[in-house]
Amino acid sequence: MNIGRVIGNTVSTVKDPNLKGQKILVVEPLDNREAPFLALDVVGSGAGETVLYTTGREASFAFLPEFVPCNATIVGIVDYIREEDK
Amino acid sequence: MNIGRVIGNTVSTVKDPNLKGQKILVVEPLDNREAPFLALDVVGSGAGETVLYTTGREASFAFLPEFVPCNATIVGIVDYIREEDK
Amino acid sequence: MNIGRVIGNTVSTVKDPNLKGQKILVVEPLDNREAPFLALDVVGSGAGETVLYTTGREASFAFLPEFVPCNATIVGIVDYIREEDK
Amino acid sequence: MNIGRVIGNTVSTVKDPNLKGQKILVVEPLDNREAPFLALDVVGSGAGETVLYTTGREASFAFLPEFVPCNATIVGIVDYIREEDK
Amino acid sequence: MNIGRVIGNTVSTVKDPNLKGQKILVVEPLDNREAPFLALDVVGSGAGETVLYTTGREASFAFLPEFVPCNATIVGIVDYIREEDK
Numbered sequence: 550m551n552i553g554r555v556i557g558n559t560v561s562t563v564k565d566p567n568l569k570g571q572k573i574l575v576v577e578p579l580d581n582r583e584a585p586f587l588a589l590d591v592v593g594s595g596a597g598e599t600v601l602y603t604t605g606r607e608a609s610f611a612f613l614p615e616f617v618p619c620n621a622t623i624v625g626i627v628d629y630i631r632e633e634d635k
Numbered sequence: 636m637n638i639g640r641v642i643g644n645t646v647s648t649v650k651d652p653n654l655k656g657q658k659i660l661v662v663e664p665l666d667n668r669e670a671p672f673l674a675l676d677v678v679g680s681g682a683g684e685t686v687l688y689t690t691g692r693e694a695s696f697a698f699l700p701e702f703v704p705c706n707a708t709i710v711g712i713v714d715y716i717r718e719e720d721k
Numbered sequence: 722m723n724i725g726r727v728i729g730n731t732v733s734t735v736k737d738p739n740l741k742g743q744k745i746l747v748v749e750p751l752d753n754r755e756a757p758f759l760a761l762d763v764v765g766s767g768a769g770e771t772v773l774y775t776t777g778r779e780a781s782f783a784f785l786p787e788f789v790p791c792n793a794t795i796v797g798i799v800d801y802i803r804e805e806d807k
Numbered sequence: 808m809n810i811g812r813v814i815g816n817t818v819s820t821v822k823d824p825n826l827k828g829q830k831i832l833v834v835e836p837l838d839n840r841e842a843p844f845l846a847l848d849v850v851g852s853g854a855g856e857t858v859l860y861t862t863g864r865e866a867s868f869a870f871l872p873e874f875v876p877c878n879a880t881i882v883g884i885v886d887y888i889r890e891e892d893k
Numbered sequence: 894m895n896i897g898r899v900i901g902n903t904v905s906t907v908k909d910p911n912l913k914g915q916k917i918l919v920v921e922p923l924d925n926r927e928a929p930f931l932a933l934d935v936v937g938s939g940a941g942e943t944v945l946y947t948t949g950r951e952a953s954f955a956f957l958p959e960f961v962p963c964n965a966t967i968v969g970i971v972d973y974i975r976e977e978d979k
Contacts, residue, residue: 550745550759550793552731557718559638561687563678564711565697573636573687575716580756584666587636587687592735596719601733601745601759603790606692606778606864606950610790611737618689618696618710621636624790625736630747632729633768643890645810647859649850650883651869659808659859661888670838673808673859682891692778692864692950704861704868704882707808722917722931722965724903752928764907773905773917773931775962778864778950782962783909796962797908802919804901805940815976817896819945821936822969823955831894831945833974842924845894845945854977864950876947876954876968879894 550603552627553578555596559587567617574623576602588621601625636689638713639664641682645673653703660709662688674707687711722775724799725750727768731759739789746795748774760793773797808861810885811836813854817845825875832881834860846879859883894947896971897922899940903931911961918967920946932965945969 557575561568574594577585591611594600600623602608608622643661647654660680663671677697680686686709688694694708729747733740746766749757763783766772772795774780780794815833819826832852835843849869852858858881860866866880901919905912918938921929935955938944944967946952952966 550761550791552759555719557716559687559716560714561711562714564687565677567696568710573711575718582756584668587638591737601731601736603792605792607781607790607792609693609696610739610781610788613788616696616699618693618708619636620689620691620693622790624740625733625745628732628734630729630731632747633727641891643888645859645888646886647883648886650859651849653868654882659883661890670840673810675808695865695868702868702871704865704880705808706861706863706865722933722963724931754928763909773903773908775964777964779953779962779964782911782953782960785960794962796912797905797917800904800906802901802903804919805899813977815974817945817974818972819969820972822945823935825954826968831969833976842926845896847894867951867954874954874957876951876966877894878947878949878951 550601551578551580553600553602555594555598555600556585557596565618567615586621588623589619590623592623592626594623594626599627601627636687637664637666639686639688641680641684641686642671643682651704653701672707674709675705676709678709678712680709680712685713687713722773723750723752725772725774727766727770727772728757729768737790739787748772758793760795761791762795764795764798766795766798771799773799808859809836809838811858811860813852813856813858814843815854823876825873844879846881847877848881850881850884852881852884857885859885894945895922895924897944897946899938899942899944900929901940909962911959930965932967933963934967936967936970938967938970943971945971
């Protein structure tokens with residue numbers, strides 16, 4: 550799982566039936582080595598918020614029993630990160 | 636999920652039975668860090684269109700109950716992207 | 722599987738129901754080519770410890786029969802590594 | 808899915824029972840950013856041929872109902888690629 | 894699938910129950926672009942041997958019907974590689 554920031558959303562009229570009714574957000578990873586990508590959202594996050602996202606097959610677990618063809622999902626809103634040892 | 640552009644297609648006569656009848660499109664990711672790749676399509680997109688694609692195991696969800704050996708599927712046509720906060 | 726070090730944790734109030742009650746640790750991979758990421762933990766590790774983690778779909782196996790939308794899990798605490806041939 | 812060329816094969820006497828009887832080919836991706844890797848084959852391709860391969864969990868779908876521990880499979884032989892818009 | 898060399902092993906007393914009794918080997922990929930990683934082993938390989946490994950969800954197929962939280966498994970010992978066309 551990683552941390553990113555919501556920076557926008559994507560509008561798509563023609564799409565897979567399992568994506569209907571889902572907001573498709575643009576997420577910028579906090580780690581600059583990765584490019585922005587698109588994610589679905591199960592916690593109601595919005596632009597400017599710092600979020601926790603998961604990628605890959607596990608991203609679709611948040612929508613079970615539906616099999617959504619999605620490989621990135623926002624699963625939490627981050628309050629703060631505590632570094633204890635570095 | 637990511638955004639790309641359809642730039643061509645691939646013709647293959649000898650292929651896995653589960654790929655028969657599927658158009659195999661060439662997609663160029665909008666993010667220049669990745670190379671073009673091949674994807675199946677469930678929304679009828681064509682050359683020049685900006686599309687939304689998903690990769691990995693989830694890409695094959697769009698074809699359930701068939702188990703298609705495909706790891707990239709076009710699942711939407713993008714109307715526009717709205718950046719709200721960057 | 723890879724080796725990393727626990728360097729902190731993440732606090733998130735609003736999150737997916739399957740993540741409730743789980744500690745979300747920040748892990749720094751020993752291999753410097755990768756950036757720190759977030760992982761769940763099934764062995765009770767803490768800050769400063771060297772741990773063994775697994776990523777991807779397999780990371781969620783540690784929580785079966787629950788389907789946790791998590792793609793990185795700490796599955797062991799490392800005592801030592803023995804290089805035999807390099 | 809991606810395109811590569813078959814450049815050799817690998818001989819292994821001691822292997823997982825599910826890999827017995829499978830030819831293990833060496834594939835060089837057309838995209839030079841990736842290194843050659845090993846793939847199983849369901850279409851009877853051979854050295855010098857341009858092939859279509861799929862990676863990850865989906866690669867093993869070509870062998871269902873067997874669960875083959877394989878993460879790359881050649882699923883088609885490429886006749887030609889048509890670039891329509893670039 | 895890829896080829897690597899076994900260069901050591903990892904000792905971990907506290908670990909996920911499904912990893913108990915498994916040898917956790919350190920593998921160096923032949924392709925220098927990747928860093929060494931940890932893998933389980935189903936073919937009895939040892940230090941110095943050239944091995945065939947698979948990664949991702951498929952790596953755990955070698956342990957079915959157990960669901961082992963492992964994303965890299967050694968599935969063969971390589972006798973030799975024959976390059977036919979490069």
